[in-house]
Structures are given as structure tokens and as C-alpha cells.
Amino acid sequence: MKTGEFDLIGRISAQVRSSIPDGVTGIGDDCAVIPQKDGLDTLVTTDLLVEDRHFLLDDIGPFDLGWKSAAVNISDIAAMGGRPESAFLSIALPGRIGSEWVERFIAGFMDLAGRYGVALLGGDTSASPDKLFINITVLGSCRHGAALKRSGARPGDLVCVTGTLGDSAAGLKLILEHSPDAVAYLRERHYRPEPRLREGIALAATAGVHSMMDISDGIASDLPHILEASGVGAEIDLRRLPLSQELMDICAVRGWDAAELAVGGGEDYELLLTVAPEAFEAASAAVDGGLTAIGRIVESGEPAIRWTGGKRNDYKGFTHF
Amino acid sequence: MKTGEFDLIGRISAQVRSSIPDGVTGIGDDCAVIPQKDGLDTLVTTDLLVEDRHFLLDDIGPFDLGWKSAAVNISDIAAMGGRPESAFLSIALPGRIGSEWVERFIAGFMDLAGRYGVALLGGDTSASPDKLFINITVLGSCRHGAALKRSGARPGDLVCVTGTLGDSAAGLKLILEHSPDAVAYLRERHYRPEPRLREGIALAATAGVHSMMDISDGIASDLPHILEASGVGAEIDLRRLPLSQELMDICAVRGWDAAELAVGGGEDYELLLTVAPEAFEAASAAVDGGLTAIGRIVESGEPAIRWTGGKRNDYKGFTHF
Numbered sequence: 233m234k235t236g237e238f239d240l241i242g243r244i245s246a247q248v249r250s251s252i253p254d255g256v257t258g259i260g261d262d263c264a265v266i267p268q269k270d271g272l273d274t275l276v277t278t279d280l281l282v283e284d285r286h287f288l289l290d291d292i293g294p295f296d297l298g299w300k301s302a303a304v305n306i307s308d309i310a311a312m313g314g315r316p317e318s319a320f321l322s323i324a325l326p327g328r329i330g331s332e333w334v335e336r337f338i339a340g341f342m343d344l345a346g347r348y349g350v351a352l353l354g355g356d357t358s359a360s361p362d363k364l365f366i367n368i369t370v371l372g373s374c375r376h377g378a379a380l381k382r383s384g385a386r387p388g389d390l391v392c393v394t395g396t397l398g399d400s401a402a403g404l405k406l407i408l409e410h411s412p413d414a415v416a417y418l419r420e421r422h423y424r425p426e427p428r429l430r431e432g433i434a435l436a437a438t439a440g441v442h443s444m445m446d447i448s449d450g451i452a453s454d455l456p457h458i459l460e461a462s463g464v465g466a467e468i469d470l471r472r473l474p475l476s477q478e479l480m481d482i483c484a485v486r487g488w489d490a491a492e493l494a495v496g497g498g499e500d501y502e503l504l505l506t507v508a509p510e511a512f513e514a515a516s517a518a519v520d521g522g523l524t525a526i527g528r529i530v531e532s533g534e535p536a537i538r539w540t541g542g543k544r545n546d547y548k549g550f551t552h553f
Numbered sequence: 554m555k556t557g558e559f560d561l562i563g564r565i566s567a568q569v570r571s572s573i574p575d576g577v578t579g580i581g582d583d584c585a586v587i588p589q590k591d592g593l594d595t596l597v598t599t600d601l602l603v604e605d606r607h608f609l610l611d612d613i614g615p616f617d618l619g620w621k622s623a624a625v626n627i628s629d630i631a632a633m634g635g636r637p638e639s640a641f642l643s644i645a646l647p648g649r650i651g652s653e654w655v656e657r658f659i660a661g662f663m664d665l666a667g668r669y670g671v672a673l674l675g676g677d678t679s680a681s682p683d684k685l686f687i688n689i690t691v692l693g694s695c696r697h698g699a700a701l702k703r704s705g706a707r708p709g710d711l712v713c714v715t716g717t718l719g720d721s722a723a724g725l726k727l728i729l730e731h732s733p734d735a736v737a738y739l740r741e742r743h744y745r746p747e748p749r750l751r752e753g754i755a756l757a758a759t760a761g762v763h764s765m766m767d768i769s770d771g772i773a774s775d776l777p778h779i780l781e782a783s784g785v786g787a788e789i790d791l792r793r794l795p796l797s798q799e800l801m802d803i804c805a806v807r808g809w810d811a812a813e814l815a816v817g818g819g820e821d822y823e824l825l826l827t828v829a830p831e832a833f834e835a836a837s838a839a840v841d842g843g844l845t846a847i848g849r850i851v852e853s854g855e856p857a858i859r860w861t862g863g864k865r866n867d868y869k870g871f872t873h874f
Contacts, residue, residue, distance in 0.1 A: 240678050243652060244642075247659045248673040251666070256639075256674065264674035266639060266692075270591035278690060280643040280677040318577075318587060321565075322601040322688045331564060338568050345572070352569040353577065353585035356601040356688070357561050363681070367643045367688035369599060371587075 257381065260461065262311040262445050265379045273379055275372040277308035283364040291407050294333045296423040298340025304448065305370040306348055307427035307501040311446035313436020314374035316429070318353045319345055322367040324360035348429055380436050380444035385462035389442055389506035389529040391455065394428050394519055396476040397447070398490060401497020417478045425501035432503060434518040440511020450498040452547040456535045458506065465532025470542030474524040495547045578702065581782065583632040583766050586700045594700055596693040598629035604685040612728050615654045617744040619661025625769065626691040627669055628748035628822040632767035634757020635695035637750070639674045640666055643688040645681035669750055701757050701765035701826070706783035710763055710827035710850040712776065715749050715840055717797040718768070719811060722818020738799045746822035753824060755839040761832020768825050771817040773868040775825055777856045786853025791863030795845040816868045
């Protein structure tokens with residue numbers, strides 16, 4: 233249960249809080265933010281991928297898994313508006329996985345990482361008694377104080393996203409069904425998410441963008457992190473969710489609820505941000521394809537989302553725990 | 554087999570080498586070394602600990618495992634002569650491990666990390682289908698260009714170590730035997746290795762210290778990394794190995810080969826370094842307890858160790874793979 237994971241992180245966070253120096257952002261954002269002496273902040277993110285929890289080896293090839301492992305970490309740097317620089321990879325390999333698999337995995341990892349100038353500078357390897365485990369740490373940087381955190385959302389802000397939502401979740405459903413409906417676009421969106429790095433940097437440089445994160449578990453799970461960190465609530469209009477034609481088509485054929493996939497499916501790796509209304513136009517113009525405003529931040533004692541304009545009002549996010 | 558691990562790292566290293574920017578040290582040292590603009594180099598190390606490979610849950614409690622997990626990573630920073638600053642922890646938890654275990658693990662981690670001013674700034678958590686996996690990344694820094702690498706050893710250098718060797722290996726043997734020989738000192742050396750951080754910083758500031766690493770797998774495994782990186786060989790006099798009284802006593806009682814434990818046992822987390830002979834006295838004086846010179850770097854086409862002065866000449870290191 234996601235609850236379990238967040239309880240655990242909350243407990244660890246409470247235990248270590250007193251060790252965190254002033255001015256340093258620790259647990260609770262997409263990256264840690266560590267000020268340096270040269271006018272830059274170092275950004276650090278780390279992600280753990282566990283076989284049968286985060287991926288099924290039968291359903292994703294090594295090249296795609298390598299690509300995606302790099303993408304999800306670089307997406308965390310994008311979510312702060314930073315530039316990624318270096319990566320560190322730890323991998324625990326069960327005996328059934330050979331060196332050819334690893335070579336393809338690294339090739340996929342480097343194919344994505346290389347596009348963004350990220351060097352693989354170290355790591356660790358071990359045998360694994362059973363499952364494959366992958367841990368990736370990515371370091372990046374941004375101008376001191378420029379990182380966009382989760383805690384800046386203000387009542388009245390527009391809640392915005394880049395790109396379209398739900399494609400990856402629909403792609404995964406088709407993959408898991410071993411479906412003959414070969415919707416290449418949706419599968420590609422699942423296997424090869426493109427981190428919104430240029431977009432993140434441009435948005436961090438735009439006045440009036442108040443908070444940002446990436447969408448890894450779906451906005452039903454992710455937006456509450458912004459709401460909690462900022463002490464606000466949100467209203468989301470389900471009619472405004474940006475949906476691809478491919479998603480709408482497959483939902484029509486299969487009778488799937490597109491809104492459920494879009495808000496609860498996860499793994500879109502688009503950016504979720506809040507923007508002052510008067511800054512929306514400039515922020516949208518800063519991003520290829522523009523932004524979609526899907527709702528509004530409201531004053532609230534609880535970090536809750538009110539869903540409007542749809543069939544249901546009880547959407548939940550995707551969970552790995 | 555260690556060979557397997559090193560083949561794998563070698564293959565990955567060859568695959569990613571072209572992505573590494575000039576001036577950056579990547580795979581192959583205790584830490585990556587990344588120059589910053591402020592006259593400092595960032596150091597990064599990462600270690601993967603796998604249940605039943607690196608530790609047995611029946612034989613080490615959560616507090617000790619937390620302590621040791623922090624110590625082995627901070628030891629990698631010490632091995633370069635750097636100062637550790639922040640840590641990132643990923644943990645994949647099987648269902649049989651509860652939150653109380655995690656709390657004790659974090660308490661042990663922070664007990665050691667806190668002594669050295671290291672803040673835990675982030676990480677990731679997941680459920681694990683079977684085994685416990687822990688990955689730790691530690692960031693540190695040193696003055697630009699001051700990091701002591703493995704590649705600086707020169708023919709004629711003395712091969713030196715801090716502290717005593719083999720205690721941790723003997724402690725582990727007693728632990729695994731569930732032995733009633735309660736040699737608290739040896740068990741403590743296994744459960745609570747003390748990273749040689751002050752020593753590493755002092756040695757990095759001493760002229761004539763040419764190369765350094767920490768001893769994680771025993772010098773029979775570890776010294777060849779210095780030899781390979783430096784293009785030299787070594788002669789080690791087994792009579793000069795620094796052995797604790799406790800180790801010699803238990804070896805006498807049990808008929809164990811102290812030299813085998815000292816060179817091949819691993820997990821000492823002492824420092825292994827090479828020093829110009831004329832600098833030995835100054836280097837030794839810089840370190841609490843001094844250094845022990847155990848041999849000499851020689852010209853050689855192979856990164857081989859010639860063992861002299863002992864019963865055997867075929868010692869091998871400890872291996873996790």
C-alpha cells in the first residue's frame with residue numbers, strides 16, 4: 233500500500249530530521265537540494281526498481297528497462313527545474329540473468345542518459361539470491377534557490393500539466409494482456425517515457441510558477457504531495473484532463489474509464505505544477521506543446537482533491553508498495 | 554566469484570567510458586571524483602548490501618547493520634581523503650521485516666553517520682518479494698585535485714596499512730559458529746567498523762602519500778586494484794602484518810592461520826596506502842596509532858603480489874559475488 237510506503241518514509245524522515253543542516257532540503261521532494269559555495273545547488277535523486285514490483289522481466293526487454301530506469305531519475309531532476317549531470321547504478325543480478333542482458337540494459341540506459349549529457353560514473357554490483365534489483369542515483373544542479381519545490385503552491389494557482397495523461401497506464405494494460413491491439417504509441421509511452429527536462433528548466437525560469445513535481449504515480453497520488461507540502465487543497469475538473477486520441481480510441485473500444493487511467497494510472501513522467509493565473513500564458517508559451525490547466529489550488533485544512541465534471545469523485549493513484 | 558563481478562564492472566565500464574567528461578574520475582576508484590566550480594571536488598560512492606550475500610539477518614541485528622552500512626560507505630570517502638556530507642538510502646523490505654526493525658536500522662545508521670556530520674537527505678523504499686536489499690550512496694568533498702586515487706603507486710613506495718588486519722574476519726567466524734568464545738573485541742570489529750576518516754584526511758594532506766584505498770575484501774583482493782591502476786607489482790612480507798593480540802590468541806586456540814584472515818578475510822575497513830620511503834615517518838606521525846609498512850611496490854608487468862616470510866604464498870581475498 234502506498235500508505236505503507238509513506239508511513240515508512242514519514243517515520244524515517246522524523247528520525248533523521250535533526251541531522252539535516254539549515255538550508256538543505258532533504259526527504260519529501262523529488263530531489264534533495266544541497267547548496268554549494270559556487271552559486272549552484274546540487275540536486276540528488278534516487279530510485280529503487282524491484283523485479284515483480286516495478287517491472288516484470290517477461291514484459292519489458294533490457295534495453296527498454298535501462299532507458300526507463302534512466303528516464304525516471306532524470307525526470308526527478310526535471311521536476312525541480314535542474315540539469316542532470318551524473319548517474320550511479322547499483323544492480324543485484326540473479327543467476328538467470330546473463331551478461332548479454334546487462335549489456336543491453338546499459339545500452340538502453342546510456343541511450344537515454346547520453347541525450348541529456350548524463351555520465352554513468354559509478355555503482356555497485358552483486359549477485360542476487362532471487363530477484364533483480366536496480367538502484368539509480370542521479371546528481372544534477374540548478375542555480376542557487378531556483379529549484380521548484382512541492383511546497384510553493386498558493387490558493388488561486390492554476391494546477392497544470394505538460395503533455396497528455398494516462399497513455400503509459402493504457403500501454404501497460406495492453407502489455408500485461410499481451411493484447412493483439414498493437415497501439416504502438418501507448419506502448420512506447422510506457423516503455424520509453426521522455427523526461428520533461430527542457431520543460432522543467434524553462435518553467436523554473438518563469439516567474440509565477442510556484443511548485444512542481446513529476447507525475448510518477450498519477451495525479452491522484454502525486455498532487456496530494458504538493459497539497460500537503462503547501463498546506464492547501466485542490467479542485468480538478470476531469471473534463472480538462474489532456475487525453476491523447478490514441479487513449480480515447482482504446483478506451484472507447486475496450487470500455488475503459490479514460491479519467492481513471494489519466495489520474496490514477498501512473499508512470500506518465502509529465503510535469504505537474506501550479507502557476508499564478510496571470511503567469512499561465514507565459515508559462516505555457518515556455519513549453520513545447522504548452523500546458524493544460526486542469527484545476528485550481530484552494531484554501532483547505534486538508535490536502536484533499538475535489539474531483540468535478542466526471543462520472544466519479546473517488547479516484548486514487550497507482551501504488552508500488 | 555569476484556572475477557565475475559570484476560568482469561561485469563569491466564564490461565560496463567568499457568560501455569560507458571566515452572560518456573565520462575574530461576577531468577572526472579568514474580568507475581574504478583573508491584569514489585567518483587567530480588570537479589566543481591568552487592575549488593572543491595565532489596566525491597560519490599555507492600554500496601549495495603544484499604541479504605544472504607553481504608549479511609545474514611539471523612547474525613546481525615538492525616542497529617549494527619545500520620551502523621555498518623553507514624560505515625562502509627563513509628570508509629570509501631575516507632579512502633580518498635575526503636569529508637562525507639550526505640547520505641541517500643534505498644531499502645527494499647520483505648514483508649517479514651517490520652517497522653521496528655527499520656527504526657533500529659536507521660538509529661544505527663544515524664549513530665555512526667551523526668558522528669561524522671553526515672545527514673540522511675533522501676532515498677527510496679519498496680516492498681521486496683523475498684530478500685532485504687539496501688543501497689546507500691554517500692556524497693562528500695575534498696579540495697580540488699587532493700583526492701588520493703588508486704593509480705598513484707610508484708616502484709619503491711612502501712605499502713602501508715592503518716590499524717590491525719583480520720579482526721573482522723575472525724569476529725565473523727566466531728559469529729557464524731555461534732561460538733561461546735565471546736571475544737567481544739573481534740565481534741565488535743566485525744559489527745562496528747570505524748571508518749578511518751581523520752586518518753584519510755591527514756594522509757591526503759601529507760606529501761609523499763601516492764595512492765590509497767580502503768580494505769573491504771582483504772589486501773589480497775584489494776591491493777591488486779592499486780597495482781593494476783598504477784601498472785606496478787608488490788612484495789608483501791607476511792611477518793609484518795599488524796595483528797591484534799586478540800586475533801593471535803584466538804588463532805592459537807583454534808589453529809587458524811592468522812595471515813590468511815589478515816590478508817584474505819575482508820571487512821577491516823582500514824586504509825591501504827603507498828608512501829615514498831622518505832615520507833613514511835611524517836605519514837605515520839599524521840595518524841593515531843601510526844602506520845605499519847608491510848611491503849614495497851616493485852616494477853612489474855603484472856599487478857601481482859609476491860608474498861614473502863610466511864607459510865604460504867597463494868593467499869586470495871574475500872568475495873561477495
